[in-house]
Every structure is written in C-alpha cells, then in structure tokens.
Amino acid sequence: MTLLVLLASLWAYRTRLEIWARAPEGIRTREEAIAIVSEAGGKVAAVYAREGMKVRLGDPLVQLDTSGLALRKQMLESRIHFTELRQSAAEDRLERAELTSLYGQLNELNKEIGNLTVTSPGDGRITILAPLGSGDVVSRGAAIGVVVSDSRSPD
Secondary structure, rough: HHHHHHHHHHHHHHHOOOOOOOOOOOOHHHHEEEEEEEEEEEEEEEEEEOOOEOOOOOEEEEEEEEEHHHHHHHHHHHHHHHHHHHHHOOHHHHHHHHHHHHHHHHHHHHHHHHEEEOOOOOEEEEEEEEOOOOOEEEOOOEEEEEEEEEOOOOO
16 A cells, blocks of 8 residues: 555656646736836826726826925926026026026926826736726825736737
C-alpha cells in the first residue's frame, strides 16, 4: 500500500496538467487595466462618463466643483492687474517681485483648477465606474474607475 501511495505521489508530481477556463469577456492582465484616479478632492459637479463607454486619453470623465477656485483666481487676477498699473507708474523692483510672486500663484491655481477635471488616463473602454452623481464628494487620490486598453477591451 505504501508503494502504491509513493508511486501515485511521484506520478502526480511529474505529470503536467493543462487547465482550460472559458471567460465570457476574455482574460485581461493587470497591465492592460488603468485606474481612473482623481488628482484633487472636491464635490462632483458633473459626470460625463458611464460604464462601457469608449474613451480617449485626456477625455473629461468627471468635473469637480471649481466655484471656490474660480473666485480665488478672479481675485488674484485683479491683484495682478492693480500691481501692473502701479508698476507702470513707477519702475520699482518691489513691484516686479510682487508681480513674479502673483504670476507664480496664478500658475499654481490654474494647475489646481485643471486637476478638478478627472480625465481618461488612456485609450480604451471604461469597465468599472464608481456610482457618482452631482453633489457627491470625491477624495484626492481616490480611484473612481478603470479603463481597459482598446487592444484588449471587449466590443
């Protein structure tokens, strides 16, 4: 009996088994799926995407509320305009330094506003999308969906 168990174990160890599985939508590797991630946090203003939708790199998918940043941008642009008027009246290094600082702040603010639009990270089809609606809150760095590459996405 021991010899039989030993021979069966040796046979099982040395025999190569082939396993076949059928998947309804094909098999995808992890490299083909790209997470849709929100670079900023905020309140959802609009959702342009839905599951199954084909997207291209950079397509807007979700728009977060920009009203607070838009007001800050308007105030900053007013300060820049006022500082430019003061500088043209009197050439002053202090005014130029302030203008440089204000333009830097405006540049950073424009980046923040740009991050409030969640865009497609690649070409493909949205296979998973969080159930978002107007007024929902999204955290910075939150994964809100998945895009699968066009080459492997099901039609």
